[in-house]
Structure formats: C-alpha cells, structure tokens
Amino acid sequence: MRRIALRLLTAALAAVLICVGVPAQAAVPDSPAVTYTNPIAAQRADPHIFKHTDGYYYFTATVPEYDRIVLRRATTIQGLSTAAETTIWTKHSSGIMGAHIWAPEIHSIDGKWYVYFAAGSTSDVWAIRMYVLEGTGANPLTATWTEKGQITTTWESFSLDATTFVVNGVRYLAWAQRNPSEDNNTSLFLAKMSNPWTISGTPVELSQPTLSWETVGYKVNEGPAVIQHGGKVFMTYSASATDANYCLGMLTASATADLTSASSWTKSATPVFQSSAATSQYGPGHNSFTTSEDGKSDILVYHDRSYKDISGDPLNDPNRRTRVQKVYWKSDGTPDFGIPVADGVTPQRLSSYNYPDRFIRHWEYRAKIEANVSPLADSQFRVVTGLAGTGTVSLESANYPGYYLRHKNFEVWVEKNDGTAAFASDASFYQRSGLADSAGISYESYNYAGRYIRHSNYLLYVQAVSTTAAQADATFYAQ
Numbered sequence: 001m002r003r004i005a006l007r008l009l010t011a012a013l014a015a016v017l018i019c020v021g022v023p024a025q026a027a028v029p030d031s032p033a034v035t036y037t038n039p040i041a042a043q044r045a046d047p048h049i050f051k052h053t054d055g056y057y058y059f060t061a062t063v064p065e066y067d068r069i070v071l072r073r074a075t076t077i078q079g080l081s082t083a084a085e086t087t088i089w090t091k092h093s094s095g096i097m098g099a100h101i102w103a104p105e106i107h108s109i110d111g112k113w114y115v116y117f118a119a120g121s122t123s124d125v126w127a128i129r130m131y132v133l134e135g136t137g138a139n140p141l142t143a144t145w146t147e148k149g150q151i152t153t154t155w156e157s158f159s160l161d162a163t164t165f166v167v168n169g170v171r172y173l174a175w176a177q178r179n180p181s182e183d184n185n186t187s188l189f190l191a192k193m194s195n196p197w198t199i200s201g202t203p204v205e206l207s208q209p210t211l212s213w214e215t216v217g218y219k220v221n222e223g224p225a226v227i228q229h230g231g232k233v234f235m236t237y238s239a240s241a242t243d244a245n246y247c248l249g250m251l252t253a254s255a256t257a258d259l260t261s262a263s264s265w266t267k268s269a270t271p272v273f274q275s276s277a278a279t280s281q282y283g284p285g286h287n288s289f290t291t292s293e294d295g296k297s298d299i300l301v302y303h304d305r306s307y308k309d310i311s312g313d314p315l316n317d318p319n320r321r322t323r324v325q326k327v328y329w330k331s332d333g334t335p336d337f338g339i340p341v342a343d344g345v346t347p348q349r350l351s352s353y354n355y356p357d358r359f360i361r362h363w364e365y366r367a368k369i370e371a372n373v374s375p376l377a378d379s380q381f382r383v384v385t386g387l388a389g390t391g392t393v394s395l396e397s398a399n400y401p402g403y404y405l406r407h408k409n410f411e412v413w414v415e416k417n418d419g420t421a422a423f424a425s426d427a428s429f430y431q432r433s434g435l436a437d438s439a440g441i442s443y444e445s446y447n448y449a450g451r452y453i454r455h456s457n458y459l460l461y462v463q464a465v466s467t468t469a470a471q472a473d474a475t476f477y478a479q
Contacts, residue, residue, distance in 0.1 A: 027356070028439050033348040033478035034292040034299075035383075038323045038341070040081045041072075045303045045320035046103040046161075046223065046286040049077065053108075057290065058140060059083070060104045060115065061303075064318030067091050069104045069117060069133070071141050076293055077324055086141040089133055091119065096150075097131060098122035103161050103223070103286065106140060107196075109171075113140040114196045116151075118160035130162045130175060132197040148197040153189070155180055161286075164193065165226040167233055167255055173199050174206075174235065176222035184209050184219035188237055188251075190260060204260045206251055209239060213271050214249065217241025221249070223286040227298060230333035231255050235265070236272065238285035243314045244305075246283035247274035248337070273300075273337040275308070278399050281340035282308045283320075289327070298327040304340055328479075331357070331372060338376035339399060347380035347398040352455060353436050353475035360405075360460065360476065362397060362414040367405055367460040381405065383478075387417065388428035388446050395429075395443075405453070405460075407445065412453060412460035429453065435471035442474050 041047070044061035051057050059072045059080045068090045072083040092098040100120035107114050113135030121127045130151040137143030151173070153159060159177035166172070171193045176186040187208035191199035209219040223238040235251040250268045257264035275282045287302035303320040310317050325346050328336045341347055350360040358369040361379040373379040377399035386392025387404070395405040403416050406427035417423055425447040434440025435452070442465075443453040451462045454474035465474045 028437075029351060029356075029477050029479050031296045031479060032294075034294070034297045034326055035346045035348065036078050036324050037081075037345050038325070038343050039321035040077070040324055041322040043318050043320070044322045047301050047303055047322040048103075048105040048288040049080070049290040049299075049301045049324075050106050050108070051290050054138070058106050059322075060106050061322055062102050062104070066100050066102065068101060069115060071106065073139075073141060077290070077299065088135070088141065088143070088145055089115070092122070094122045096121045096127075096129070097147075099125040100128060102128070105163055105288070107164055109164070109196045112136060112196075113143055114148075114164075115140075115145075116162040116164065118162075126158070128158050128160050129156075130159050132162075134196070151175075151197060151199065153177060153191075153199065154203055158186065160186070161223045163224055163226065163288075164196070165228075167228065167259060170259075171196075172259065174224040174226065176220075176224065176237075179205065179208070182208055184215075186220055186222050188221045188224055188235075192260065201260065204262055206235070206262055206265050207237065207249075207267055211239075211249075211267075211269070213245075213247060213274075214239035216245040217243065225288045227289045227327070227335065228255060229298070229329060229335065232333060233259065234335055236287055238287075239271070241314065242283065242285070243310050244275050244282040244308045246285040246304075247271040248285055248287060248302075250335075252334070272335075273302075273340065275304075276339040276399075277308075279340060279342040279401060280306055281323075281342070282306070283314075284323075284340040290324075292326075298329075298335075299324050300327050300337055302340070306343065328376060336376045338380060341377075341380070341398055342382070342401050345382055345384065347377075347382045347396075349379050349479045350381065350441070350476040351479055352473075353434065353440050353477065354472040355455075356477075358458070359479075362400075365403075365414050367412040367414060368458050369455045369460070370458065375399070383431075386428035386446065387424035390446075391430065392428040392446050393431050393443075394427050407448075407453075407462040410448075410451070410462045412462060434475040434477075435465060436468075436475040440475040440477050442471075442476070 047061040056073045074083040097119040102118040104117040115133040132148040135143035157178040162175040188206045189203045191203040194200040251265045253264045284304040352358045357371040359379040380398035381395040397403040404427040428446035429443035432442045435442045445451040452474040
C-alpha cells in the first residue's frame, strides 16, 4: 500500500509541475551529435557508402575518367577519405560496357556482393544501360567478380542509376530511364526483383520531370535513393542539369502501401536540398544514405562542387566531391536535410536540457531556443577552435559562415567576426560538462568567469547560474 501511495504521490507531483509550467528533465537524445570533416573524397561523383555488418564502410563512386569501378573501405566514414582505393573492374575494350562507367553502388545481398552501375558502348557512348557485377568473398576489395549482365526493363532506352532496397521483406529496384513516349530525358521507375539482377512484373513510373526546378538545362529525374523512417519510405532523387542547378527532390509513401502503384507516392513541390551560395556549395545531388558509427544517426552522402561557374559541359568537369552530413528528422517524421554545409567540420544542433524540443537558433540575429526550427540551418552551429584560443571554442553559424554566437550587454547574438580582440573574447567559451547533467554541455564565458550561456523566457543570455533552475537553463545536448 505504501508503494502504491508513493507512486500516486509521484504522479500527482509530476502533474502539478506540468500545470505550473515547470518542464521535466530531458532524456539524453537518441541521436547525439556526430561530426565529420568535408570533403570526404575529391573528384568522386555519385557517391555510395554502404555500412556492412563486418564493421566496415564500403565506398564507391564515379571516377572522372568514366573508365573503372573503384572501392574503398574503412571502419569510420571519415577514414574513407584516406583509405586505399582498389579497382575491382575496368571497362571493356570494345562493345557494351566500354564507355561512360557511371554511378556504381555496392550492396550485400544473401551473402554475396553486388555492384550496380551504368555503362555505354564503344560504338555509342550514349547507349547507357544498367549492369550488375556479383562478388564472391568476405571482402569486396579482394572478391572474385563476375558480370551478371544487363538489367532488362520495358524499353531498350537510356537507363541508369539503379539502386535496390527492401521494404517489409520485399526487394525493389529503382532507377532512371528515358520513356520513349515522353518529352524529357529520364523519369523514375520502380519494380520488384526476382533476384539481385532481374526485375519482375511491370515497372511503374513514379515520377517524371515536370516542375520548373526539375527541368533546368535538362528534363531530369535520376539518382534515386531510399531511406525509411517512422513507417514511411522516402525516395530522394536528383533533378535538372549536373551544374549548379542540380538539386534533390523527394517522393514519400507509406511503408504499408503498394509501392508499385504511382498513386502511393507524393512528390515534394520544391527541392529538399539545393545549392547554397552562403556556404559555397553548388549542385548537390546524386545522393545515398548510410548511418553513423554508433548507429544512431542517419547520414546523407552526396556530391557537389565548391564553385558555381563551369566552363563547357559539366560532365567534363572532374571536380565533384563526395561529402556527408547528418540528416535531421522533423516532428512530423519527415527528413530535413538543411543546406549543403560549408567545407570543414560539420555543424551540430544544441537542444535545451529542460525544453527538449527546443534548439538554440538565431532569429534576426538574436539567439534564442525554439521548437520546429525552420530553416534547419538557423539551428546549426560549427563548434570550432575558440577565436580567443587558450582551450576555448566558438560556435559558428552554419548558414552565415563567419558569424558567431557572441554576447554583448550579456545578451547572446549571432554577429559577424570583426576581427577585434573584444569580439574574439565575447565569442569564445569554455565547453564544460553540463551543469544539470554531465552528459550535456554548458558554455562558460571566456571573459566573464562564472557566467554561462543560458535561456530565460526562451532568449539566450550570459548570466551567473547559482540555482538549480539556472543550471538547467544553461545545459544543452549536442545533436
């Protein structure tokens, strides 16, 4: 009886706290911060990173010579940047599979390795078709590879960018192909598979390029990639020419729907990922997805260029680079890719310890905490070496590079670094263990010892924190 009474008292107290507006303690986030340094690989387009159960990440991509398929492996995503590269297959000297070796993807299916890729012919380099390699052996870099041949579809037409995925135990193939009855370059198709190199049934056309941002330069839907979350299937794809206009769109379906029915899918009205002049990233696209080393974060893998203007055909420009950044999930269960972040270390978000759905963000340059932040990049900060040095850190805005969180009159703002010693001091902090939870983070002012970044009425200040409530206000989790 005493135990039941105690439970009732605890529940009643919790109800009282909620009624008076005192938030409960936040749990440590399910998806903690994970950072990488971009780019991962120079001159590697159409990247695909596969995380295998053997503890390795496997990486393949289009090489600018368009003549071979290469693989790297490492135990970390960052490690792929310096991993040795092995050529596992080279184009034919004549005939089919003899030109334009594009967009390889590596998958492990039923104990064997499969690489999907596109290739032209020496007699017609634009006779692009989809092909499959099968590898036998634990390590695909040393496996024995055999050609399983072309993936046959409805038409003998320009086709590429095959990817495979499983939903509810059913394996599918998605790809891009020229539909002879349409006035465009490629549309997106989907079919079930009877084995890793053969589709079954009649393919369904999921999307064709009809929107203005899908038809710049070329009318293109290509490069499908799939990620699943919360009972939904999300298929990103690339659109428009492969210059600065290249961008990602997205299709969404319920995981319980008939995925081979076009009506099950809804297309985004606007791009979900596109060029950012602020961060000097142009033409992001042809993505894939993987997961972080701890398995708790989804990672977007893509290519882009660090400049906008290209001389000649973009396909002859070799400087598309492989890059990665964390995927965030909105409260409605849909992905938020934000913007292609600046080169260097990737940014983080900082959620409030006592208001777990609220993140530090800037709004008209004032720093505050807020839920459902849009655009996402307003709540992303790069944790970099402190402008004042001496073991400090500074928090640089993701969408305003060169702007930092700094205090003035003890209010926290996001302002451009003016190069002065005063700014450096105001924008530098000691990163401490969370005052309310050691798993969190607190930021102590470099030039005002004992004062921490904290929120009050949802705005950020640099203040002394002498009470339990103040310590909670000054504690954040990196996500």
